[in-house]
Amino acid sequence: MPELPEVETTRRALASVLVGRTIDRVTVRERRLRWPVDAEIESRLAGAVVAAIGRRAKVLVIETDRGTALSHLGMSGTWSVLPGLRASPAGTPVAPPGPHDHVDILCAPSRGARAILLRYHDPRRFGALLWAGSDPDRHPRLAGLGPEPWGGAGPDAIGDHLWRRSRRRTAPLRNLLLDGRLVAGVGNIYASEAAHRAGIHPGRAAGRISRERYRRLAAALSEVLDEAVEAGGTTLRDYRAPDGDAGRFGGRCRVYGRDGAPCPACGDPIRRRVHSARSMYYCPRCQR
DNA sequence: ACTGGATCCTGACTGC
DNA sequence: TGCAGTCAGGATCCAG
Numbered sequence: 617m618p619e620l621p622e623v624e625t626t627r628r629a630l631a632s633v634l635v636g637r638t639i640d641r642v643t644v645r646e647r648r649l650r651w652p653v654d655a656e657i658e659s660r661l662a663g664a665v666v667a668a669i670g671r672r673a674k675v676l677v678i679e680t681d682r683g684t685a686l687s688h689l690g691m692s693g694t695w696s697v698l699p700g701l702r703a704s705p706a707g708t709p710v711a712p713p714g715p716h717d718h719v720d721i722l723c724a725p726s727r728g729a730r731a732i733l734l735r736y737h738d739p740r741r742f743g744a745l746l747w748a749g750s751d752p753d754r755h756p757r758l759a760g761l762g763p764e765p766w767g768g769a770g771p772d773a774i775g776d777h778l779w780r781r782s783r784r785r786t787a788p789l790r791n792l793l794l795d796g797r798l799v800a801g802v803g804n805i806y807a808s809e810a811a812h813r814a815g816i817h818p819g820r821a822a823g824r825i826s827r828e829r830y831r832r833l834a835a836a837l838s839e840v841l842d843e844a845v846e847a848g849g850t851t852l853r854d855y856r857a858p859d860g861d862a863g864r865f866g867g868r869c870r871v872y873g874r875d876g877a878p879c880p881a882c883g884d885p886i887r888r889r890v891h892s893a894r895s896m897y898y899c900p901r902c903q904r
Numbered sequence: 905a906c907t908g909g910a911t912c913c914t915g916a917c918t919g920c
Numbered sequence: 921t922g923c924a925g926t927c928a929g930g931a932t933c934c935a936g
Contacts, residue, residue: 619929619930622929648913650912650931650932674930674931688930688931689929689930690913690929690930691914691928691930692913692914692915692928738913739914739915740913740914740915740928741912741913741914742914742930742931784906785906785907786906786907787907787908791908794930794931796930796931803929803930804928804929804930805929850929851929852929854915854929855929872929891908892907892908893908893909894928895927
């Protein structure tokens with residue numbers, strides 16, 4: 617799935633076309649996503665003016681004058697801004713939906729701006745589209761999320777937080793980083809990359825890592841997320857930005873997906889180990 | 905309170 | 921070429 621940088625890339629693209637626009641129509645063709653698409657989505661959003669597109673962890677927060685909708689991309693979700701719309705006889709854009717095109721959001725032309733069609737595509741249907749009303753922070757999908765590792769509190773504060781919350785915990789560091797209640801929006805790729813940059817073995821018991829090393833880890837996390845956002849995210853297989861571009865960070869991963877290849881720091885082969893049914897990639901020499 | 909495993913679903917890839 | 925098996929970027933729920 618899209619991790620934090622991919623969601624951030626999507627957020628920016630959606631914000632650039634949607635903010636200030638009025639949504640005319642929402643069409644849901646398939647409600648069976650991770651949770652059923654809220655039945656009130658269509659009626660709440662029709663006529664709403666988009667005020668902002670935010671992001672919390674990996675959740676897109678669509679703020680309108682009538683309330684807030686949440687969009688999660690799951691493992692395979694993408695929003696695209698459809699190019700080259702033709703006008704139908706009725707004057708509305710036409711673009712026939714393909715398989716797995718579950719939701720359309722249509723904005724009619726207004727004040728010289730042309731019509732836009734946003735389309736949500738999600739083969740695995742692990743994504744979500746939910747109505748959160750006027751108090752999104754209390755919505756179950758957002759309540760209880762840990763602090764943002766990028767663009768929030770500084771690395772020292774995040775590092776201290778992780779250190780404090782990890783005392784006496786025996787689970788591997790990697791598991792801690794993937795737990796959104798401790799730190800928000802970190803997935804498998806960037807957990808691997810940050811641990812490598814910080815020189816910490818991802819399998820090390822989280823409770824046996826010093827405060828200083830957690831600070832270094834938080835700095836590495838912020839740095840790698842920064843670079844990945846700059847590159848428009850990581851495309852492993854099917855992630856696409858709303859303009860159809862693939863993310864360009866994939867080629868810059870130092871460990872993720874590189875088992876057997878040389879560590880860029882020391883040249884020893886990168887190892888892959890499966891833990892909790894997920895792959896961990898690390899350099900046994902650089903990471904302790 | 906923590907922990908690991910199972911789970912939702914489809915598509916791409918691997919190996920026979 | 922075809923087919924079965926394996927794996928995947930997430931996050932929740934559950935039993936122990």
